[in-house]
Amino acid sequence: MLPFSFESLFAxxxxxxxxxxxxxxxxxxxxxxxxxxxxxxxxxKPRLVFIVLGMAWLWVGAVFxxxxxxxxxxxxxxxxxxxxxQGLILLWxxxxxxxxxxxxxxxYKGIAGYMFMVFALLMYPVADGLLGTGWPDxxxxxIAPEPTILFTLGALMLIRPQAPFxxxxxxxxxxxxxxxxxWVLAILQDWLIPFAAIAAIFFIYGYDGGxxxxxxxxxxxxxxxxx
Amino acid sequence: MNRRSFxxxxxxxxxxxxxxxxxxxxxxxATVRPRLDxxxxxxxxxxxxxxxxxxxxTYITFNVGTNTRLRNNCxxxxxxxxxxxxxxxxxxxxxxxxxxVIGYGLDRLDSAESLxxxxxxxxxxxxxxPVQIDDSLDLWRIREIDxxxxxxxxxxxxxxxxxxxxxxxxxxxxSGVTTSHGRRHRELEQIMQNESVDFIQLTYNVLDRQAENxxxxxxxxxxxxxxxxxxxxxxxxxxxxGNDPLPDWVxxxxxxxxxxxxLKFIVSNPAITCAIPATSQLEHxxxxxxxxxxxxxxxxxxxxxxxxxxxx
Numbered sequence: 001m002l003p004f005s006f007e008s009l010f011a012x013x014x015x016x017x018x019x020x021x022x023x024x025x026x027x028x029x030x031x032x033x034x035x036x037x038x039x040x041x042x043x044x045k046p047r048l049v050f051i052v053l054g055m056a057w058l059w060v061g062a063v064f065x066x067x068x069x070x071x072x073x074x075x076x077x078x079x080x081x082x083x084x085x086q087g088l089i090l091l092w093x094x095x096x097x098x099x100x101x102x103x104x105x106x107x108y109k110g111i112a113g114y115m116f117m118v119f120a121l122l123m124y125p126v127a128d129g130l131l132g133t134g135w136p137d138x139x140x141x142x143i144a145p146e147p148t149i150l151f152t153l154g155a156l157m158l159i160r161p162q163a164p165f166x167x168x169x170x171x172x173x174x175x176x177x178x179x180x181x182x183w184v185l186a187i188l189q190d191w192l193i194p195f196a197a198i199a200a201i202f203f204i205y206g207y208d209g210g211x212x213x214x215x216x217x218x219x220x221x222x223x224x225x226x227x
Numbered sequence: 228m229n230r231r232s233f234x235x236x237x238x239x240x241x242x243x244x245x246x247x248x249x250x251x252x253x254x255x256x257a258t259v260r261p262r263l264d265x266x267x268x269x270x271x272x273x274x275x276x277x278x279x280x281x282x283x284x285t286y287i288t289f290n291v292g293t294n295t296r297l298r299n300n301c302x303x304x305x306x307x308x309x310x311x312x313x314x315x316x317x318x319x320x321x322x323x324x325x326x327x328v329i330g331y332g333l334d335r336l337d338s339a340e341s342l343x344x345x346x347x348x349x350x351x352x353x354x355x356x357p358v359q360i361d362d363s364l365d366l367w368r369i370r371e372i373d374x375x376x377x378x379x380x381x382x383x384x385x386x387x388x389x390x391x392x393x394x395x396x397x398x399x400x401x402s403g404v405t406t407s408h409g410r411r412h413r414e415l416e417q418i419m420q421n422e423s424v425d426f427i428q429l430t431y432n433v434l435d436r437q438a439e440n441x442x443x444x445x446x447x448x449x450x451x452x453x454x455x456x457x458x459x460x461x462x463x464x465x466x467x468x469g470n471d472p473l474p475d476w477v478x479x480x481x482x483x484x485x486x487x488x489x490l491k492f493i494v495s496n497p498a499i500t501c502a503i504p505a506t507s508q509l510e511h512x513x514x515x516x517x518x519x520x521x522x523x524x525x526x527x528x529x530x531x532x533x534x535x536x537x538x539x
């Protein structure tokens with residue numbers, strides 16, 4: 001059983017946002033830069049993406065969970081450890097896997113990826129504000145877990161031909177762990193997280209087509225890897 | 228005229244006549260300050276000290292972090308709790324910021340003389356026991372703790388030893404162990420039989436009555452005080468029965484609402500010393516504290532209460 005209420009949790013988000021201000025602005029700007037880069041460039045080199053995502057996961061682990069939420073929740077440091085580990089995996093991948101390409105695929109997989117990232121950046125704070133306890137008790141990409149998970153899943157869906165499985169393991173695990181909080185506290189907008197995880201698994205590992213030829217984009221990706 | 232409307236009318240008359248009434252008026256009506264000499268108390272068997280039978284739990288409800296608005300709400304709950312004659316406040320390091328929020332509330336109150344502080348050690352590591360006791364003293368902003376319990380029997384052997392050492396130093400007055408959700412009753416029974424503890428805490432309510440079979444009679448025999456946790460099964464009893472009517476005969480035991488029905492069932496058990504409902508709402512606090520007053524059900528009425536709930 002969770003030792004805090006819906007109201008306490010959202011009040012905590014507000015207190016947390018104030019105490020780390022202007023981290024939310026910086027994180028969202030970085031997220032917007034990634035989104036813009038994905039959209040403007042046919043192919044995005046991985047280093048910038050993995051640095052931003054890796055730093056976001058490290059921040060959520062060390063600052064959100066271990067430093068702040070630990071006051072309310074005894075298990076927060078354990079969640080923090082998972083986020084730290086994922087942050088390190090992302091940074092290491094950015095350092096060691098330069099062949100990975102994020103491609104602006106206009107197939108279903110790419111569109112879903114963009115939707116998740118846009119929702120994580122723009123809609124999550126709005127949904128929290130409307131369905132929670134109001135401004136500033138909201139969550140932002142890069143400093144709070146759920147929008148960070150969602151943005152990461154969306155970004156990984158742009159990897160062609162497909163994201164390495166080791167990058168997805170922990171985001172998918174924590175996506176389903178959040179179900180417990182979502183269920184117990186009835187946080188409506190958080191149902192998107194496990195849904196996004198299922199969509200990510202489907203689109204990355206079980207999907208081979210799309211509106212403008214997903215096969216073609218995979219083919220290009222494979223050619224790129226060979227090249 | 229029911230009791231609430233009677234009290235409201237009486238409060239209005241008292242205010243009109245310049246008599247002492249509680250301030251501020253609650254829920255649009257003035258209420259009479261309770262006659263504390265009429266509230267129900269029970270003796271702690273190991274000392275004979277009397278404590279009010281309704282306490283205050285803090286799980287979830289007091290874990291509000293640093294938010295000032297929510298902290299002040301908790302302080303208001305505590306103030307009303309003491310005004311209505313409450314004594315025991317129960318917490319634990321497991322409850323996040325609850326202990327710190329209690330300290331904040333105590334600091335804000337002019338007086339909390341009736342406080343009976345109850346908290347817990349919650350760690351597997353023996354060396355952390357004294358650390359958690361010292362932390363609790365700091366967080367509550369008090370010099371001594373009335374009751375220190377071992378939370379969920381976690382490493383109870385070493386922690387009971389630590390608690391005894393603090394008792395010898397006069398920093399802790401009573402020792403105890405806790406369980407909840409009906410778990411580990413066999414181990415709890417062994418502790419009750421073989422160890423010297425002043426209190427046990429377990430789950431007991433109108434639906435969860437397993438403790439009646441062995442643990443409550445044993446507590447009576449061994450002279451151990453019993454705290455009942457989860458008196459409402461964490462709101463579940465209200466969800467389950469809250470829309471059903473109370474039976475007509477509850478007026479015989481001065482019950483006005485389901486909260487008082489559930490609580491009076493618990494604390495009228497001769498082996499139960501205190502129940503610790505938790506709330507963050509003043510209205511609910513006042514409903515709960517109503518169980519501290521008026522007639523208590525006898526054995527026959529308790530049987531009818533259980534049967535009525537089971538019939539719904």
